[in-house]
Amino acid sequence: MEPIKVQSEGGLNVTLTIRLLMHGKEVGSIIGKKGETVKKMREESGARINISEGNCPERIVTITGPTDAIFKAFAMIAYKFEEDIINSMSNSPATSKPPVTLRLVVPASQCGSLIGKGGSKIKEMRESTGAQVQVAGDMLPNSTERAVTISGAPEAIIQCVKQICVVMLESPPKGATIPYRPKPASAPVIFSGGQAYTIQGQYAIPHPDQLSKLHQLAMQQTPFTPLGQTTPAFPAAGLDASNQTSSHELSIPNDLIGCIIGRQGTKINEIRQMSGAQIKIANAMEGSSERQITITGTPANISLAQYLINARFRDVAAMWNDPSSMTTS
Structure with a gap:
């Protein structure tokens, strides 16, 4: 976090950095066509808005500037997300509008101040703004930061962010912070009916047409039968109707x-x-040249595990034959 600069009459005039964790779809909404939306947000708010690089399912959006510029940027993001929700509802029978949700990434050493003694501060924020605020119990992987989720109407979110900024300025982080860096998407690719899929959470999502030589080989050698459906996204768990474990x-x-x-x-x-x-x-048996692997689950779980094990062998074999076809082992 950048140092506090000056305190103006009756208000905060300080430079602050707030980090947000967003999914790819949310980032696309913020960037807009040819980057027009984020450009407009930068110009109208006066805040610096940076989006982390990389082919990651999650991205970090960093907003830096004087507090009033940060609040304007947050307002624009919250209203943009609300617009997206309204647009998505026009094709849906749902009657109640879901809340806008933003996820802040906050150094763990500041989370105690956000929660307050016996939860008093977080309770006060919820009651005075009408927003829901949740502080994650665990730190984000390989970092000393936690996710703070805020959801509600855009107006409630903006008021809540203002209160969070005040707390963060009053209680700077203690010690060094290891920032959370989302990992690149390294999900194995699965093939079905000539279409490539990656697993994200519970769903198999069509994979962009960036198939390496190895993936093409895998498609020719091992068609993966349990994912025989052609729908754009479908549950990866329970692909087989049978849930019997074997x-x-x-x-x-x-x-x-x-x-x-x-x-x-x-x-x-x-x-x-x-x-x-x-x-x-x-465990390795004395005198034996092989190790036994036992796979337990539904037929779909077992098939997928077998496929991934075979794919792993092909990855390694391809790397030995053609090191340029793989970037990681």
């Missing part, structure tokens, strides 16, 4: 088990998370 065993050569587990278990954990299956790797 187990399947695989034998993996000892010298290849490392590429399935990954560094500090990152790859196997990714496969568990993506597939929804339980995956247990047996």
Whole structure:
């Protein structure tokens, strides 16, 4: 956070930096066609608005400037999101308008002041502004920051942001802050009927046409049958109508088990998370050249786990044959 500059008569005239966490769709709305929306926001508010780079499902939007410029920028963002909600409702039978939601990223050392003793400060903010405010209990991955979610009508959100800014100025962060940096989308690509999908949360989303040579090979070699639907987005869990749990065993050569587990278990954990299956790797048996892997879950979970394990082998094989086809192992 930048230093406080001056205090003007009766009000704050300080330079402040506020960070927001947004999904790709929200960022697209803020940027607008050819960057026109964000350009207008910068010009009309006087705030600096920067959007983090990278092919990430989440992006950080940093707003810097005097407090009045920050409040104008927040107002423009909140009203833009409300406009998006109204536009999306015109195609929907829903009658009640959902609230606008913004997520701030705040150093954990300042969250205690936002909550207040026994929750008194956060309660006061909720009651005086009418906005819902939630401070996440856990820090965001690999950082010392927490997400603070504000939802409500745009007017309530603007009042709430003003109060949060005052608290943050009165209680600067203690010690060094490790900022949250969203990770690039590294979800494995799944193929069905010639279409590529990536998993985001609970859904398989059509993947942009940026298929590497390896992905094309994977599509030719292993069509993935459980995702046989052609709808734009569908639940990744429960692809098979059957929810009965069963187990399947695989034998993996000892010298290849490392590429399935990954560094500090990152790859196997990714496969568990993506597939929804339980995956247990047996300890190495003396005299045996193979390790037993047991996959437990619904038929869809098991199929997806098997596919991801096979895809991992192909990734490694492709990297050995053509290192230029892979950027990471």
